[in-house]
Amino acid sequence: MQSKDIKAFLVSSVLPPLLGVACLIGLWGLLAQTNESLPGPLKTWDSAVALFSDPFYQKSPNDQGIGWNILNSLQRVATGFGMAALVGIPLGFLVGRFGFLDRMSAPIISLLRPVSPLAWLPIGLLVFKAANPAAIWVIFISSIWPMIINTAMGVRQLPQDYLNVARVLNLSEWKVFTRILFPATLPYMLTGVRLAIGTAWLVIVAAEMLTGGVGIGFWVWDEWNNLNVEHIIIAIFIVGIVGLLLEQLLVWLAKRFSY
């Protein structure tokens, strides 16, 4: 690449995002100047360096390093999300393949999908009588809808051509599923999974604020009670960055399986 190209690349692709982040930090700094209680970028940075210099300490059940908090949240998301995938994806296939099941499930899905995930928390607490399974239950119920809906859509949009191939070859139901239905639906399925992980990560912070324990959501609430505003701002960044990484991971995965 010639130096001119590099310059053009820097101006068109690298400069704008950097400028955007700089604007955000500048605005934040300005706001912090006028408002005494809001810590500025520099103060927050110092606090973050201190926080991340020892991420995995364990002083007491309610006072653990930031690393443990993140990992605990991720583990809850993974459990609830994994169970949602195990239930939601097969359900999506059934709903997409059989019109009767589709019409049967349509009112249930349209009724329950718009419900705020946190509204399910009391039911979880009531049934499981413990905070941790209740939080997982909320993740499960909030991430199952996009998986069902997108998988079913993928099955419904299967081109007739592919089914005709299957019919002419006289393939067995199992072969139709493994060689045609599943691979054709996979991109739609992964879209559902990507939407679901976004929601799940969104919801876990709120759920943990209510349930307590160890986790990034609870940590935010704890630091609010301690009036440690630097840590709350750091938490916002952590939640954002982890969410971004999860999303990117699934985008990468979807790319690998697209054809």
Next chain:
Amino acid sequence: MNRFVLVEDAHMSFDTKQGEFIALRDIDLEIARGEFITLIGHSGCGKSTLLNLIAGLLLPSSGHLFCAEREIAGPGPERAVVFQNHSLLPWMTCFDNIYLGVERVFGANEGREQLRQRTLEALELVHLSHAEKKFPHEISGGMKQRVGIARALAMQPKVLLMDEPFGALDALTRAHLQDELMKIVAATKSTVVMVTHDVDEAVLLSDRIVMMTNGPAATIGEILAVDLPKPRDRLALANDAQYHRLRGAVLEFLYQKQARKAA
């Protein structure tokens, strides 16, 4: 006459929102073993519908279809179809696309190595041995259609059904594939039914051309026997009087007897 494929008084109608739509009526057709038949007609004349009836992808509203003395009750690998838009499965390599059919037809009696051998032979037949590990999106439209033909031929069908197989290709690629198809059919002695809208293609390839009237309620208008000696050569035919007479007969049918009202 050896009646290998037999269509007896077939009617086909579809239920639509505007009521019953009659696509085909009074279709009677006999096809001999080893014969190359083309179905030609204006678009909407139901030629693809007739092909789908023979394939078993559609069942007639009334009438009967037979293949090798057995009534056609549904699709099956003994009546292999080459689809218009190739219909290769995009997540499989060319090899796997062909292997899928081979495995279905011969898997019960043959081992993995034999099935592999059959697949490779089919690829060689269409000169695509080098594309064995390629995915459909990595090869050209002409190559995809050749893989589609190889997939159909590898199953050793009783009848090869082709639905405008070269319609989406450019003229040069089409001519090249027509030549290859002629060689393959001569070598395998296949019975072929092909839908086309290309008059030159029909005359070049066919033993008989089945010309269909305009839809709706289309039927067979005329059947033209193409008595040109085989093997045929497109360059030699360019100056052949009989070729031009036949071509003229098809054109006359399409553009005078069945002239389409201006759309």
